[in-house]
Amino acid sequence: MSAENDPLIQGNGSDLQRNYAHDDTEYDTTQRDSRVLRNRVIIWSGLAVLFIVAVVVALVDSGFTRDSGLSGELPRDPQLAAQRLLDVAPVIDGHIDLPLVARFGWRNNVTEVPLDSKMPMHVDIPRLREGKVGGFFWSVYVSCASPEDEGPDFLKASWRVRDTLEQIDVAKGLISKYPDDFAYTISSKDIKSAVRDGKIASILGVEGAHQLGNSIAVLRQYYELGVRYVTLTHTCHNAFADSCGFLTPSAPRHYGLSPLGFKLVEEMNRLGMLVDLSHTSDMTATQALLHSKAPVIWSHSSARAIHDVSRNVPDEVLGFVGFGEGQRDAVVMVNFNGPFIADDGEADIEAVADHIEHIGKVAGRKHVGIGSDYDGISVTPKGLEDVSKYPALIAELYQRGWSKLELAGLTGGNFLRVFEGAEKVAGDLQDAGTLPKYDIYDRREDLPIRKEF
Known part of the structure; x- marks a missing residue:
């Protein structure tokens, strides 16, 4: 074998398997972290674009924030x-x-x-x-x-x-x-x-x-x-x-x-x-x-x-x-x-x-x-x-x-x-202890003004 291949086969078989497993784990972790980072970049970039668009629209059309409900004001319509x-x-x-x-x-x-x-x-x-x-x-x-x-x-x-x-x-x-x-x-x-x-x-x-x-x-x-x-x-x-x-x-x-x-x-x-x-x-x-x-x-x-x-x-x-x-x-x-x-x-x-x-x-x-x-x-x-x-x-x-x-x-x-x-x-x-009113209509005929018992 050529000398340039020697480092790849050093050690016994179990060592070789262990190195491959370790390398695969590191690779998976790196790939996962990379995907998460990429997704975050996409999301925040999208939000930034939406914010910039909203600002531009608001500057061009001052009623946009009213109509969308963002300002708390009533819409123009x-x-x-x-x-x-x-x-x-x-x-x-x-x-x-x-x-x-x-x-x-x-x-x-x-x-x-x-x-x-x-x-x-x-x-x-x-x-x-x-x-x-x-x-x-x-x-x-x-x-x-x-x-x-x-x-x-x-x-x-x-x-x-x-x-x-x-x-x-x-x-x-x-x-x-x-x-x-x-x-x-x-x-x-x-x-x-x-x-x-x-x-x-x-x-x-x-x-x-x-x-x-x-x-x-x-x-x-x-x-x-x-x-x-x-x-x-x-x-x-x-x-x-x-x-x-x-x-x-x-x-x-x-x-x-x-x-x-x-x-x-x-x-x-x-x-x-x-x-x-x-x-x-x-x-x-x-x-x-x-x-x-x-x-x-x-x-x-x-x-x-x-x-x-x-x-x-x-x-x-x-x-x-x-x-x-x-x-x-x-x-x-x-x-x-x-x-x-x-x-x-x-x-x-x-x-x-x-x-x-x-x-x-x-x-x-x-x-x-x-x-x-x-x-x-x-x-x-x-x-x-x-x-x-x-x-x-x-x-x-x-x-x-x-x-x-x-x-x-x-x-x-x-x-x-x-x-x-x-x-x-x-x-x-x-x-304050205000008492109810017990005044009687003075034209009523069914109740005498006062009766002596």
């Missing part, structure tokens, strides 16, 4: 912006009359009401989901009795309390029938929890103190049953307050709140029941704003300066809304009813946005919300035909320059602030 905003700040509507549809459409038979499919009017679960609804007040409304039925002193229509209890029952029944979609809520904390869980917060509201049967005691029992606002009037006067009528004002009876009405507001403050000023006369609204210790709401009212009907809130009353001296925190939740929005045939999404903008201008954008009145109205604005259309309204306001925070306030944040404020006032009053 109004429809996409509305969807993204509502994903984190869904609509909390101040007034929907769904229980009324169940009453007259199905005689309150909860088992037969198909909320998970297309309903005959404006509201059902699929459209609520499409409209990005995070919560709404279920109005447990029953209408005013006729003057002949109730009598001149509102004493005879006691069945309105019975009917209200039936509406509370049907609302709760529908909420519990669909537990994957609705969450029964009685506090601001409950509402936030429901929204976090992806459910539709469901709160109860009584639309008119004519449903109290002239009794503050009935108010307390409604609160125990989960009701969290009472509208001081509907289209009729009652023992507590004057109504605004409908499109034109009614002649006053009490010239605002009656003596019993002032006591009612005080008891609502003590309980944490929201004072709702929709449907009230201008004098009632002004007196309640000034007398209430807690923030108040208009659950479904628009701006009279935009469309002059008595159901809308005038600028003179809006001037009392705010955080300044002589003002009260409140939220005006804008109604979508065609006759309250514009002249016949002219109500559309732009007109609704005009109402919202006007209230935002006069009272401030922290004092406006949404209270559609869906399922309780026969004429809806073009572009806002049902609960699936809320995103279109948000897109319209976004185009008008409303910011992300302002829109989130409109969709529900402003209402939640007011609700939390009312809860705090109630807690403070109860901690």
